[in-house]
Amino acid sequence: MKKRFVKLALLSAVLFAAAPVFAQSVDDKIKSLEQELTQLKEQQIELKKEATAAAAALPTFEYRPGNGLNIEAADKSWGVRFTLESHFRYNFESGRDQVGRSQGELMGRRFRPGIFYCINNCLWELEATLDLDGWGTGNGKNSTNTATSSILQRGALYFHAEDLNPWMPTVQLGMEVQNAAGGSLARQGSGSVGAQAEYDLHTRNNGFNTGRAGQGIVLNWDDRSLSGIGIPGRIGKFQLGMSSVAEGDDGLQSFTDRKDFNAYLSVQPFSQLKNKWIRGLTFEYGSWFCNVDNRANENGCGRYRVQDHGDGGRQTLFDSGADSIGDGLHRAHGPGVVWNVGPYTLRAMGSFQQSEDRGGTRGKKSANSFLIGHDLFLWSPKGFLTGSASTPGSILVGTHFERVNMQVDCNGSSGISCAAVVASGGSAQLNQFHRNRILLREWDLWYFIAPRMSVGTSVLWYDASNLRTGANQAAHNLGICNTPSVTNA
Numbered sequence: 001m002k003k004r005f006v007k008l009a010l011l012s013a014v015l016f017a018a019a020p021v022f023a024q025s026v027d028d029k030i031k032s033l034e035q036e037l038t039q040l041k042e043q044q045i046e047l048k049k050e051a052t053a054a055a056a057a058l059p060t061f062e063y064r065p066g067n068g069l070n071i072e073a074a075d076k077s078w079g080v081r082f083t084l085e086s087h088f089r090y091n092f093e094s095g096r097d098q099v100g101r102s103q104g105e106l107m108g109r110r111f112r113p114g115i116f117y118c119i120n121n122c123l124w125e126l127e128a129t130l131d132l133d134g135w136g137t138g139n140g141k142n143s144t145n146t147a148t149s150s151i152l153q154r155g156a157l158y159f160h161a162e163d164l165n166p167w168m169p170t171v172q173l174g175m176e177v178q179n180a181a182g183g184s185l186a187r188q189g190s191g192s193v194g195a196q197a198e199y200d201l202h203t204r205n206n207g208f209n210t211g212r213a214g215q216g217i218v219l220n221w222d223d224r225s226l227s228g229i230g231i232p233g234r235i236g237k238f239q240l241g242m243s244s245v246a247e248g249d250d251g252l253q254s255f256t257d258r259k260d261f262n263a264y265l266s267v268q269p270f271s272q273l274k275n276k277w278i279r280g281l282t283f284e285y286g287s288w289f290c291n292v293d294n295r296a297n298e299n300g301c302g303r304y305r306v307q308d309h310g311d312g313g314r315q316t317l318f319d320s321g322a323d324s325i326g327d328g329l330h331r332a333h334g335p336g337v338v339w340n341v342g343p344y345t346l347r348a349m350g351s352f353q354q355s356e357d358r359g360g361t362r363g364k365k366s367a368n369s370f371l372i373g374h375d376l377f378l379w380s381p382k383g384f385l386t387g388s389a390s391t392p393g394s395i396l397v398g399t400h401f402e403r404v405n406m407q408v409d410c411n412g413s414s415g416i417s418c419a420a421v422v423a424s425g426g427s428a429q430l431n432q433f434h435r436n437r438i439l440l441r442e443w444d445l446w447y448f449i450a451p452r453m454s455v456g457t458s459v460l461w462y463d464a465s466n467l468r469t470g471a472n473q474a475a476h477n478l479g480i481c482n483t484p485s486v487t488n489a
Helices: 002-057 201-205
Strands: 060-064 068-072 078-093 103-119 124-131 151-160 170-178 212-225 234-245 261-268 281-292 305-307 316-319 328-341 344-355 365-380 395-408 421-424 427-430 435-450 453-464 481-488
Touching (some): 103 151, 201 305, 201 365, 201 395, 234 281
Antiparallel strands (some): 068 078, 078 103, 103 124, 124 151, 151 170, 170 212, 212 234, 234 261, 261 281, 305 316, 328 344, 344 365, 365 395, 395 435, 435 453
């Protein structure tokens, strides 16, 4: 018993002596683990910061339908944007195939890839857009097609001065600049999201067309609020330009010091109001002042001509002849109104054109026209009378009517014969009348299969009070044009 007691006492003493040492060892391990955990957390936070900084330094990628793919540096020191606008058609046109009237041929109406380079948060921007739609270059024996081969669609430098001061404009200059008529809402609505197939007959053929210029400079004030002067609306666009509109190809010299000018203004005076009946009103007015110089190689307004919208073998409905406008000021003015309420859009525009013919050597010429158009989103997945160009599944229907009046002062005060010889269809023809009234009715149906991408059909019906005779002229070929299409922008 005594020995056992002694052994027990010794064991107890050893255990009591070892207990503090064991406890101290566990605390040290816990503290060590806590320190390691703290270090790991700090390292994790540091790695996260580095990863966040590295991600922030990478370029950003953004795609928007209708705007293309935009790649931009994190500090916005540079950026590049890629776009592609395409529009394909199957043509079924009344007329003779030997003069270019297409039956079941696929046409690339528009195929325009583009690159935009931005510098210094897009204070400076360079645009290089190609026009690769070379349909109908006139290879046929008796072709009357006036299409051109592939060229630049745009080659311009932009200086976004509005980033420095909101009162300053965007300056566009280059060897292929865009004037405001191409942005007119009443003439067509939109080439990529509207129902109308082409611009109106008059302005598409009067030289200005889309406002494409071989070279020039344009000042734009876009999307400016009018609330500062007490008007609850905005300026859509105000533009002043000095450009060689329709005078040769990109960057070509016109060999004249008589400059051409244009001005354009669109206003939405009620856009900031909540009243849906008036907030969608847009008023616009554009003017083109073209100085005809018969010494020049080419004048953008040197001819009065109207051709139909036939994509192959366009038919001439009225033609005063090449370089048939005398020296002096050529004026073209065009007011327009657009009213948008819900799924419906009403468009109305007019155009008035007159040439001075200084000296009275070639006969004064004038023309006028008007257009009334209706677009309606009939259905979308959201229900009837809903939809938009950005909503897949939307159905858009449209129709429009236009009238063009052309007149040449011949056999009148000018004493000039109406039988002036003009070039047409590759051979000399007589301009057998000096006045014409041309009508166009159009019906359209489009289905949007993706945002700003649609398929559909357009039916165009023409009527003219006078048609010239000749094997290649519209008297033999003009009729209904049915054009199924697919478009993407």
